[in-house]
Amino acid sequence: MTLKIRDIELPSNVILAPMTGVTDLPFRTLVKRLGVGMVVSEMIASQSMIRQTRRSMQMCKGSPEEYPMAVQLAGCDPSVMAEAAKLNEDLGAQIIDINMGCPVKKIAEKSFAGSALMKDEIHAARIIEATVKAVKIPVTLKMRTGWDDTNRNAPRLAKIAEDLGIQMITVHGRTRMQMYTGKSDWAFIQSVKSQVRVPVIGNGDIVTEEDAKTLLDVAGVDGVMIGRGTYGRPWFPNQVQYFLKTGQKLKDPTLSEKYDIIKGHLNHMMEHLGEHTGMMMAKKHIGWYSKGLSDSASFRLSAMQSTQYSELTELLDSFFSKQIELSQQDLHTL
Numbered sequence: 475m476t477l478k479i480r481d482i483e484l485p486s487n488v489i490l491a492p493m494t495g496v497t498d499l500p501f502r503t504l505v506k507r508l509g510v511g512m513v514v515s516e517m518i519a520s521q522s523m524i525r526q527t528r529r530s531m532q533m534c535k536g537s538p539e540e541y542p543m544a545v546q547l548a549g550c551d552p553s554v555m556a557e558a559a560k561l562n563e564d565l566g567a568q569i570i571d572i573n574m575g576c577p578v579k580k581i582a583e584k585s586f587a588g589s590a591l592m593k594d595e596i597h598a599a600r601i602i603e604a605t606v607k608a609v610k611i612p613v614t615l616k617m618r619t620g621w622d623d624t625n626r627n628a629p630r631l632a633k634i635a636e637d638l639g640i641q642m643i644t645v646h647g648r649t650r651m652q653m654y655t656g657k658s659d660w661a662f663i664q665s666v667k668s669q670v671r672v673p674v675i676g677n678g679d680i681v682t683e684e685d686a687k688t689l690l691d692v693a694g695v696d697g698v699m700i701g702r703g704t705y706g707r708p709w710f711p712n713q714v715q716y717f718l719k720t721g722q723k724l725k726d727p728t729l730s731e732k733y734d735i736i737k738g739h740l741n742h743m744m745e746h747l748g749e750h751t752g753m754m755m756a757k758k759h760i761g762w763y764s765k766g767l768s769d770s771a772s773f774r775l776s777a778m779q780s781t782q783y784s785e786l787t788e789l790l791d792s793f794f795s796k797q798i799e800l801s802q803q804d805l806h807t808l
């Protein structure tokens with residue numbers, strides 16, 4: 475199923491979730507190349523954005539091959555959010571997404587941004603209004619179900635947001651107080667969907683193709699957003715969109731296809747982030763990519779201790795050659 479954000483048509487209704495420290499340019503372009511409807515940047519603090527810090531400029535940078543891409547902004551000052559949105563529009567962003575879901579203390583309690591805005595609908599409305607008015611491109615909103623169990627106001631806030639010109643609403647089916655505990659309440663997301671006419675996207679705990687289908691059915695939403703389910707599986711959103719379209723399952727890539735994907739991903743990280751930061755990021759992804767493979771614990775230990783990219787690629791090379799060899803032996807003994 476395709477999805478439209480105002481005048482922007484997406485090739486499918488499966489979206490890669492914004493994840494700080496994960497969905498940088500190399501990961502987004504990889505997921506996009508393998509197949510997904512849309513990608514979103516990591517959350518960028520609007521204050522840093524308007525100061526154009528090196529990090530925020532790096533985080534908002536997109537590449538044409540991943541378009542349409544949304545740049546996600548967080549903040550509690552309407553004029554700063556407006557300025558940050560306009561800056562991104564001028565830099566070529568296609569969509570601005572406002573973060574009202576971030577639960578971490580630094581954002582929600584110290585800066586009164588992210589999910590904290592759900593506690594003050596009037597202030598949230600000011601931020602939405604200022605951001606929407608500042609740009610011509612569509613503005614979308616991502617939120618949780620509410621602050622806590624007794625204040626699940628996502629349906630009301632969604633209606634306010636739609637009236638102020640928000641073009642799509644994503645709901646992670648947990649409250650702020652839940653952080654990542656419990657389960658995403660897919661049924662509750664239906665109560666947001668029933669309040670608005672703009673597309674609503676359901677999010678939280680999709681790890682299989684069937685999960686995505688169930689969420690669509692239970693919440694009656696227009697699309698799904700997948701975050702942690704892509705760890706070590708950048709091809710998973712494509713498997714989901716294929717399943718939703720055909721009812722059939724796509725196989726995982728073979729080990730040698732996976733190895734090619736991983737090598738390409740790591741090379742892109744080094745190019746984009748430089749060797750120092752690139753190595754930290756690479757180790758995180760290698761941890762996910764190698765999970766479940768034989769002898770992966772000792773491989774991860776050596777990989778984590780490597781200090782240079784050349785060393786890491788050598789380790790990876792011999793680890794994957796071994797895996798491919800083992801899988802061929804398995805085939806011969808069948």
Ligand SMILES: Cc1cc2nc3c(=O)[nH]c(=O)nc-3n(C[C@H](O)[C@H](O)[C@H](O)COP(=O)(O)O)c2cc1C
Binds near residue numbers: 516702703
């Ligand atoms: C490591 C990590 C970083 C995240 N960073 C962001 C972020 O920058 N902006 C945002 O809106 N949500 C962020 N989230 C929340 C996800 O977008 C998503 O709503 C949540 O993980 C639930 O979806 P999932 O179960 O598919 O992972 C983050 C989640 C994780 C695990």
